[in-house]
């Protein structure tokens with residue numbers, strides 16, 4: 304982790320003009336998340352999005368394709384096979400974009416800590432803005448995590464996508480250690496295509 | 497430029513901006529109503545505006561070629577041309593509707609969708625292509641009853657001018673085309689279900705089936721343009737139907753009310769019926785609406 308460069312924020316990300324305030328307000332109050340459940344945690348999303356907890360009142364809704372999504376939820380353990388798809392989806396999303404690591408599995412491997420085919424620490428491969436811990440987190444925890452992400456966006460601290468762009472080689476190297484197929488021509492070395 | 501044409505231009509710009517705002521507004525009301533039917537709170541009323549500002553403020557701009565970039569813009573052009581050919585009331589609010597009749601409007605309406613089809617073709621996403629194929633098949637389905645209804649109207653009024661059709665409906669609800677010529681009205685209302693692409697007939701952009709259909713590959717600013725365009729298109733389509741079948745409107749508030757009430761109808765139908773399969777959609781439109789449409793046409797002509 305130490306050789307990770309600290310993100311230097313570009314000027315108009317931090318600038319405080321009225322226009323930027325409006326866009327920040329819009330970005331924080333409209334989060335479309337990619338409906339892509341990786342692990343068992345995705346089962347908690349159904350109550351969170353339906354009548355009981357209804358996240359649409361917070362301006363959150365699902366979107367079917369990465370092109371339209373702002374938010375990627377990694378819902379739990381991530382097998383190496385899924386990791387490849389996650390990276391592709393993440394890179395296809397349009398900036399600014401955010402990632403939430405969901406459940407203990409994304410933090411330190413959780414109960415899959417000694418598994419041969421899941422990754423243990425998500426933020427070596429894609430930048431994570433917010434973690435929600437628990438195995439699995441209840442809808443209340445999910446909503447509080449989403450609220451925390453909103454605050455972070457409002458305070459201009461949700462800068463994972465800038466970090467990813469600036470440390471792209473570092474992330475790619477980590478990804479290539481796990482995904483042998485990334486070493487060939489299978490993965491474009493461009494960031495967003 | 498004379499003051500007259502200047503006023504007309506200003507009113508036109510106001511109507512274009514107003515249709516965007518009103519389109520978003522009824523969209524968010526629809527989302528609230530859907531939520532209430534499903535026992536939810538639903539998003540706040542300003543949600544579509546927030547969404548569209550967010551989409552316009554996206555930083556990346558990924559495009560696969562010139563046609564993909566042009567597609568949404570051509571679509572916007574098509575919709576604005578449709579919008580200014582429809583009368584929204586009297587005086588300046590008739591905009592440029594005297595420059596084109598019903599046939600022009602129908603022709604221009606499809607322009608945007610065809611531009612979109614080309615753009616999706618270039619984006620090269622298989623889901624997009626399936627979505628376009630489904631969308632065009634559905635259009636093929638509902639256009640037959642729709643055209644039958646409109647031809648009956650033209651035959652009944654001896655004119656294809658929308659302003660003349662509105663003028664002939666004066667004098668109370670009983671004179672509205674939807675009630676005076678019930679077969680024509682029913683045909684048009686059934687065809688409208690396909691036109692609005694709400695639930696039973698939303699197979700083009702079916703979220704769980706084909707990602708989001710034609711717009712699969714369009715994100716960020718493209719998506720923002722499309723959302724704006726859709727808001728305008730919904731208002732244009734509904735205003736046209738109000739003009740043709742529900743007696744038009746003498747001022748903009750009555751028009752807004754009528755548009756909203758008419759909008760509730762496909763919404764509630766959509767809340768009750770789940771999505772049709774593609775072949776069922778096609779069969780549905782070519783069966784009953786077409787039959788009723790032919791009866792209406794026969795009555796209109798003889």
Ligand code: SF4
Nearest residue numbers: 379380406407408438
């Ligand atoms: S954290 Fe627990 S619930 Fe979540 S994916 Fe891991 S094992 Fe499953």
